[in-house]
Amino acid sequence: MSGWSPVNAWLPLIVVGTSLVAAAGIFLLKEHRHGLRTVFNLSAAVIKLGLVIWMALGVLDEVAFETRYVLVDGVSFILRADPLGIMFTGLSSLLWLFTTIYAIGYLEDAPNRSRFFGFFSLCVASTVGIALAGNLFTFFLFYELLTLSTYPLVVHRGTEKAMRAGKVYLAYTLGGGAVLLLGVAGLHALVGEIEFAAGAGLRDLDTALNPVLTLIFVLLVIGLGVKAALLPLHGWLPTAMVAPAPVSALLHAVAVVKAGAFGIVRVVYDVFGIEFTWQLGLLQPLAWLACATILYGSIRALWQTDLKRRLAYSTISQVSYIVLGTALFGPVGTVGGLVHLLHQGLMKITLFFCAGNYAETLGVHRIDELDGTGRRMPATSVAFTLGAFGMIGVPPLAGFVTKWYLGIGALDTGMAWVIAVLVASSLLNAAYFLPILHRIWFRPQRAPWPDEHFRDCRDTHPWLLLPTLATATFSLAAGLLAGMPFSPLYWAEVVVLREYLP
Amino acid sequence: MSGGEALSWLLVVPLLAAIATLLAPGRWRGWGSLAALPLLWLAFTPVLAAFLHQGTLTTPLGGWSPPLGIALIGDGLALGLVGLTLGVFSLCALFAAADPDPEDHSHLWPLAWFLIAALNGIWLSGDVFNLYVGLELLGLAAVGLVALKGSAEALAAAMRYLLAALLGSLAYLIGVALLYAAAGSLALADLAQLDGGDTTVRVALALMAVGLMLKTALFPLHGWLPAAHGGALPAVSALLSALVVKASFIILLRLWLALDADPLAVVAAQAIGLLGAGAVFWGGWMAWRQARLKYLVAYSTVAQIGYLFLFFPLITGTGTDAARLAWDGTLLMLFAHALAKAGMFLAAGNLVRAVGSAQIADLAGVGRFRPLSLLSFGIAGVSIMGLPPSGGFTAKWLLLQSALASGQWPWLIVLMGGGLLSAVYVFKVLRHAFVEGPTRDTFRSPPTAAELAALTLALSSLVLGVAAHGLLALMRPDALSAVLEGAG
Amino acid sequence: MNTAIDAFGLVLAPALPLIMLLAACVPGFRGRIACWLPYAAVPALLLALGGQTDAVARLDWLLFGTVLALDELNRVFLAFTALLWLGAGWHARGHLAGDARADGFRLLWFATMSGNFGLILAQDVASFYAAFALMTFAVYGLVIHRRSAEAIRAGRVYLVMAILGEGLILSGLLLAAAGSGAPLMALVSDLPGAIAVSPRRDLIIACLFAGFGVKAGLPLLHLWLPLAHPVAPVPASAVLSGAMIKAGLLGWMTTLPLGLVSLPGWSLLVMLTGFVAAFGAALIGVNQRTPKTVLAYSSVSQMGLITVGVGAALQAPEAWPVLSAAIALYALHHGLAKGALFLGVGIAGQAGGRLSGPGARGLWLALALPGVSLAGPMVSGMAAKTSLKAAFEAGMQLPAWWAHLPMLMGLAAIGTTTLIARHLWLLRDMKPGAAASRSEWLGWGFTLAASSLGLILLPWLPVPTPWPEALRALPDLLWPVVAGTLLGVLAHRYLRAWPIPAGDALVPISAALRQLRIAMCLTLRALRRQLRPLGRRLSAWTEGLRADGEQASPLEHTARREAGLIFAVLLALMLLALTMG
Amino acid sequence: MSTDLFFAWIGVALCGLGLFGFIVHHHLMRRLLAFNIMGSGSFLLLVGLAQDGRGPDPVPQALVLTGIVIAVASTALALVVLRRWYRVSGESSLPEDV
Known part of the structure; x- marks a missing residue:
């Protein structure tokens, strides 16, 4: 399988293209062609997943997959499959499959489905593009495309509240995009085209340029931090919760916040190079920022009464683990951050699926309405429990693996205070998740469900239940079988070993 | 012949x-x-x-x-x-x-x-x-x-x-x-x-x-x-x-x-650039404040013209690289704006015809009935906002590079701020695609050819973003090299 | 071949409860699983009795590479834990008949059991912590099984403290593992050595001591114990008090650098806490009004004594081999005895007329037996206490006040005896309920027998002291019992119990917390009130900025009208500039 | 001031005069006339500047000829629009200019 072949050069583009083609096809379909749309959706998702697995195997064998095209002089459009990119691509295509299944069930009989699924596919195309981008310019291209393709999803409901959320979302993300563009352009002006390559770095530049580089780094992190919901830039995330559940799941677990976090990883490792970032003295403040966000998100989550809003604040907190791992100067911390990229995705998507199941099946939105749902919807509740415990970081679930690696990584770097943050965050996570679990499992149902559907199903509609259980199983397996080949941990280690260690 | x-x-x-x-x-x-x-x-x-x-x-x-x-x-x-x-x-x-x-x-x-x-x-x-x-x-x-x-x-x-x-x-x-x-x-x-x-x-x-x-x-x-x-x-x-x-x-x-x-050209160029900056901000602001769809688009033209005039400060006395980038960027901006704005006006015409009213506020709910027109408007809007992947974005990128290469960072603010401002007014229209609520249910449909014309123009402004390389190489003139010699 | 069986047993011991848990989720199997409930502990018991010491099972694919093993120390813990789970399981099977929430109880029962066995057998840090957490969280459901207001409150207190403990343990484990050779796949056995040389030694010890101390009922960390035990169903209290508390102890014994370095400061602190627990719990305990609360305080008191043993080992590393055996023995002795006592409460409550009937005397004796054993003079209690005392004396170069340790232990035994007397007294006043089923009797009887005869039945137990010497120490053991009994008999008529609520210090603490919350709310509200005008002004300003609706602005008009003028002005300016240049 | 450029300066003056009228008047007819005066001024300028002693130059003549045609055409168009405007609105000046 080694060696170069023309197919390999096109494969990254084809992977991005599958969802683009699906998007175009779905846009052109008439609203009532449900069957055909479902076929489109699912076949695109399955084909993409298959291609990504093929590429992943190839990448393990060090096959090069690269698409390259000169856009204007000095700027190329590059899609390339490296281990880190494949990791994120794998996550998005896997979760896309499940989210698509879920969304088909969730939006049954809802209006505007063509529009929804069209933008949905576009959103995934941009996420995969972000993952496979081979240079900062291409990354930015898809990063902005992501903003555009998610806006219609956020405002999908079309209510006054949704429109306001959409406005906030746009204000944040477009502003962030502009700042990011400044950073990217500045860097480009300074050193020309920047391909992602470990250790490519900017070290060889004149040291007099260090302040400029620092400024550019700050611009990049601000631009990416909006999507990653870093502390002062997180405001859009809770308001964007008005979107339908699959969208929230996608926003939180796969696409938007992950794109931001992934971008920060790319900037630190593949643009500046971890050592050079360290020399510039930027890792420490980044770690502080991440820790502040972790704690802030958790604390704010305590006070939320709406289930999805609580989950949203939890996301703010959890995504910063990835940033924290990036900011730890050492292989172990990096593994922790990278692996959380996948773990958080699996766990949070499970939680949002569950929240959607509760809302869709019983009409339950607020936390105090959850009493006794465990008896009515046991399978969903088990999934929710797994997700919640994973978030808390209870072994053997996925979250524990992350915390352990981050903790050890922090100690390797000599930042013992990070342990305190990790533990405090775990405690806070427990403080806002366990009461929910208590209500679900141990309280009797108080009142008739606000809006019950699927009365003849034991739990909920199979289209909704199946993806939920699948992702819950994955998040359990990711922790329980962390030592197995092809587990998230394994991939993260491959990335670090191959790219960032000499 | x-x-x-x-x-x-x-x-x-x-x-x-x-x-x-x-x-x-x-x-x-x-x-x-x-x-x-x-x-x-x-x-x-x-x-x-x-x-x-x-x-x-x-x-x-x-x-x-x-x-x-x-x-x-x-x-x-x-x-x-x-x-x-x-x-x-x-x-x-x-x-x-x-x-x-x-x-x-x-x-x-x-x-x-x-x-x-x-x-x-x-x-x-x-x-x-x-x-x-x-x-x-x-x-x-x-x-x-x-x-x-x-x-x-x-x-x-x-x-x-x-x-x-x-x-x-x-x-x-x-x-x-x-x-x-x-x-x-x-x-x-x-x-x-x-x-x-x-x-x-x-x-x-x-x-x-x-x-x-x-x-x-x-x-x-x-x-x-x-x-x-x-x-x-x-x-x-x-x-x-x-x-x-x-x-x-x-x-x-x-x-x-x-x-x-x-030698005075530098001063004059800066003055023209300032006027361009004023156009970008004033046009964007006024576009946002319009109640009628086509007036909004017209003010957007005022704003976009401002970008073109950044050409003068960026090409005058700035050195080879900056000048080349400014030339490419301005021409691309011109092309992208032409295609996008034509598409936008046609789409706006379709929308106005569909709802029978020139007011933006009356567009609510039109997205469900005329998605194609609104999509064309949106795609053209992407280029107007300078978001990737579009001709508008690539042009803005080139202009940014030119401003950085010539060290004239204040123009960055104009380029960035103008982009954000244009997003504000474009989305003022687009948001109506998604509003659900009490809306009219009688829509007149524009002919398909009209919708396709708008869509084609809008899409070509997107394609321009990725296909700019050849076009720019074609248009880079001998005249420019003469200028560059003069400037260099 | 043998090793293969051992390895299988090692895996099966924690896995069987989980398998049964999963099976219990399938409606068709539910009835059968309910019937087999007690036998989930059988593999663990068989392993403890028949497994080879140093048997190892490695599961590299699980977590970061799970290692399960049996050694001298955890074999003791596994033995009594398994016995207890078996006995309590039998009791639970009868106890749960007719309970509407029995299904949920069984699931959590299996989960807790699996966690308990797992943490005893796990040799790598990750699995150990995983099993520990599983037990911690699952037991919450057992505590609040009744759903009464007290149960919910007890559950909440338990959960808060348990999670704090988990956090401390996690930090301790992380800090310790980072210093070991393979931080990512650290073995528990690597930790003491790593801690001993770690620059953060004191911090790690503090984390682990306090973290495990929540389970072991250290003073102030014990608050959940007297709340949770009375409200939990009887079999749950039995395992809670008998087995789970010992998990904390096992945590100390495996992770702290015992037997490696001498830490006089820590030793003093730990021993002091131990004695505070031993005496304080006894004092508070005699003032309680329900038998199970008294037993819970007795557990705190007993764990205090064991804590003293741990403290001693911190001072005198060379005494650790002796001490560890003694502590293990004592843990076994206390675990089984306390289990039997708790199950006895259930029996007494449901014995119907028998407590006053013809066979009453025999029943009373049986109920009191483990209590007496706890106080000292029975076989297992004797062995445990003498070995502990012997261990104290074995150390060399000790602080002078260690000479008083046996005396202090004697005083503690007086407390224990008084507590048992109080317990029996309260049992007498219990309202008789429905008759206990045969399964409940079986469970109680089994645990009682195990508690009384355990020492004899488990031949490999590390009994450190030769028997004659132990017999010679008998007077030392007997006088506190006699004194305590006298005290109990004399006092019960005159002692008017102080109204100390169960959970003692919790009451003022929660009151203080409530006050703090109110104060914070008030402050925040005041702050918000201060900030409101500012916000209003800001929003008014932004409104003003956008107020001028949708029409062209005045400036625009001017520009349009005077385009020509502007044109002229611009032209003039340019001309001027050009001609000047 | 050289006599060579006499016509040119007259042209400049006419232009200025026209511009002044263009600015101060609101009545559209007057503005149109002012514009025509400006036009004449610029034609004069075009021809006058060529009178610098280099002999007859056909180019400005050709230019002016074309220019006059264009001016006539635009004036005609302006008149058409003006009349239409007057008929539709009844005003002789533009709305915001009043």
Whole structure:
């Protein structure tokens, strides 16, 4: 399988293209062609997943997959499959499959489905593009495309509240995009085209340029931090919760916040190079920022009464683990951050699926309405429990693996205070998740469900239940079988070993 | 037929078509024009082929050689612009022909053909007086088009437009007179030999610049534009915004490149850049404040014109790299804006027709019934906002790079701020696609061809973002290298 | 072959409860699983009795590489834990008949059991912590099984403290593992050595001591114990008090650097806490009004004594081998005895007329037996206490006040005896309920027997002291019992119980917390009130900025009207600039 | 001031006069006339500047001829629009200019 072949050069583009083609096809379909749309959706998702697995195997064998095209002089459009990119691509295509299944069930009989699924596919195309981008310019291209393709999803409901959320979302993300563009352009002006390559770095530049580089780094992190919901830039995330559940799941677990976090990883490792970032003295403040966000998100989550809003604040907190791992100067911390990229995705998507199941099946939105749902919807509740415990970081679930690696990584770097943050965050996570679990499992149902559907199903509609259980199983397996080949941990280690260690 | 001879057909065909449609009865004009369009493309193809084969083409018209005769020069820039004109006009014509307008607007066709002839004349002219003739013809045709609707509002807009156009042309004409006095020639190539420090030349250039700025509607001389562009028929608005304002800009650009040697040019360029910045912000702000859809789009044109004028500070005295980037960026911006804005006006026309109201607030719920029109508007909006992947973005990227390369970071703020401001007004419209609620349920559907025309224009502004490389390489002129030598 | 069986047993011991848990989720199996409930502990018991010491099972694919093993120390813990789970399981099977929430109880029962066995057997840090957490969280459901207001409150207190403990343990484990050779796949056995040389030694010890101390009922960390035990169903209290508390102890014994370095400061602190627990719990305990609360305080008191043993080992590393055996023995002895006592409460409550009937005397004796054993003079208690005392004396170069340790232990035994007396007294007053089922009797009887005869039945138990010497120490053991009994008999008529609520210090603490919350709310509200005008002004300003609706602005009008003028001005300016230049 | 450029200066003066009229008047007819005066001024300038003793030059003549044609055409158009405007609105000046 080694060696170069023309197919390999096109494969990254084809992977991005599958969802683009699906998007175009779905846009052109008439609203009532449900069957055909479902076929489109699912076949695109399955084909993409298959291609990504093929590429992943190839990448393990060090096959090069690269698409390259000169856009204007000095700027190329590059899609390339490296281990880190494949990791994120794998996550998005896997979760896309499940989210698509879920969304088909969730939006049954809802209006505007063509529009929804069209933008949905576009959103995934941009996420995969972000993952496979081979240079900062291409990354930015898809990063902005992501903003555009998610806006219609956020405002999908079309209510006054949704429109306001959409406005906030746009204000944040477009502003962030502009700042990011400044950073990217500045860097480009300074050193020309920047391909992602470990250790490519900017070290060889004149040291007099260090302040400029620092400024550019700050611009990049601000631009990416909006999507990653870093502390002062997180405001859009809770308001964007008005979107339908699959969208929230996608926003939180796969696409938007992950794109931001992934971008920060790319900037630190593949643009500046971890050592050079360290020399510039930027890792420490980044770690502080991440820790502040972790704690802030958790604390704010305590006070939320709406289930999805609580989950949203939890996301703010959890995504910063990835940033924290990036900011730890050492292989172990990096593994922790990278692996959380996948773990958080699996766990949070499970939680949002569950929240959607509760809302869709019983009409339950607020936390105090959850009493006794465990008896009515046991399978969903088990999934929710797994997700919640994973978030808390209870072994053997996925979250524990992350915390352990981050903790050890922090100690390797000599930042013992990070342990305190990790533990405090775990405690806070427990403080806002366990009461929910208590209500679900141990309280009797108080009142008739606000809006019950699927009365003849034991739990909920199979289209909704199946993806939920699948992702819950994955998040359990990711922790329980962390030592197995092809587990998230394994991939993260491959990335670090191959790219960032000499 | 050699490529050089074919060059003149690019003028002759539209003129003939204009006369033919003028003579034809009203109901034949539209379809007759559509039938004439392939002829125009047929004339363009050999020209393009010849250019690709042998480089810049020159034809003395009617066998007279300069200075008395009129020479047509087909360089890369000119041919690119001719191509753009043909493309935009074809789609606008399709739109207008498909439009089942109850009122008779068949005068549109001869006027539009005159407009095309004037535009092609301007793109292909090599001397300043020909440019003047083209400019006047363009202005008259455009005013006629604006007045076409016949309503009081349209007539007032046309009148104002006419006055501004006349004033601008006159200033330009006086400049031509001064230049001729100084150089004894009208050819741009000869003017390049002039000593830039000469007072006569300076005054001439200043007069011409102000006149052209008035015709391009650069802030704060843009007062005539919103009413003229916003009040006209959709196809007319599209032509005006996409092409007509660009004509005077291109003339200014060519003049600037020819008469660039003046040390004061840097100061003047900065001043023009400042006006451009003002246009970006003021136009964006006003666009946001509009209640009527087409006025919003018209103000957006005011803003976008501002970007074009950043060309001057970025190319004057900044060094090879910055100048090359500025050139590429500005031209790409021009192309992207032309395509996107034409698409946007056509889409806006469709939307207005669908809901039967010009107000933005009445668009609520239209997304469910006319998704295609709104999608076209959105796609065009992407380019207007300068978001990737679109021509607008790539152009903005190049301009950013140019500003950074020349160390003029304040222009960054303009580029960024303008982009954000445009997002504000574009989304002011787009959000109505998603609003659900008490809305009308009677929508008139525009013809499919009209929707497709808008979509094609919008999409091509996106494609331009990824296909810019070849186009820019084609248009980068020998003239530029001369400038670069001067600047370097 | 044997090793293969051992390895299988090692895996099966924690896995069988989980398998049964999963099976219990399938409606068709539910009845059968309910019937087999007690036998989930059988593999663990068989392993403890018949497994080879040093048997190892490695599951590299699980977590970061799970290692399960049996050694001398955890074999003791596994033995009594398994016995207890078996006995309590039998009791639970009868106890749950007719309970509407029995299904949920069984699931959590299996989960807790699996966690308990897992943490005893796990040798790598990750699995150890995983099993520990599983037990911690699952037991919450057992505590609040009744859903009464007290149960919910007890559950909440338990959960808060348990999670704090988990956090401390996690930090301790992380800090310790980072210093070991393979931080990512650290073995528990690597930790003491790593801690001993770690620059953050004191911090790590503090984290682990306090973290495990929550389970072991250290003073102030014990608050959940007297709340949770009375409200939990009887079999749950039995395992809670008998087995789970010992998990904390096992945590100390495996992770702290015992036997490696001498830490006099820590030793003093730990021993002091131990004694505070031993005496304080006894004092508070005699003032309680329900038998199970008294037993819970007795557990705190007993764990206090064991804590003293741990403290001693911190001072005198060379005494660790002896001490660890003694502590293990004591843990076994206390675990089984306390289990039997708790199950006895259930029996007494449901014995119907028998407590006053013809066979009453025998029943009373049986109920009191483990209590007496706890106080000292029975076989297992004797062995445990003498070995502990012997261990104290074995150390060399000790602080002078260690000479008083046996005396202090004697005093503690007085407390224990008084507590048992109080317990029996309260049992007498219990309202008789429905008759206990046969399964409940079986469970109680089994645990009682195990508690009384455990020492004899488990031949490999590390009994450190030769018997004659132990017999010679008998008077030392007997006088506190006699004194305590006398005290109990004399006092019960005159002692009017102080109204100390169960959970003692919790009451003022929660009151203080409530006050703090109110104060914070008030402050925040005041702050918001201060900030409101500012916000209003800001929003008014932004409104003003956008107020001028949708029409062209005045400036625009001017520009339009005076386009010509501006044109002229611009022209003039340019001309001026040009001619000046 | 050299006599060579006499006509040119007259042209400049006419232009200025026209511009002044263009600015101060609101009545559209007057503005149109002012514009025509400006036009004449600029033609004079064009021809006058060529009178610098280099002998007769056909180019300015040709230019002015073309210019006059264009001026006539634009004036005609302006008159048409003006009349239409007057008929539709009854005003002789533009709305915001009053």
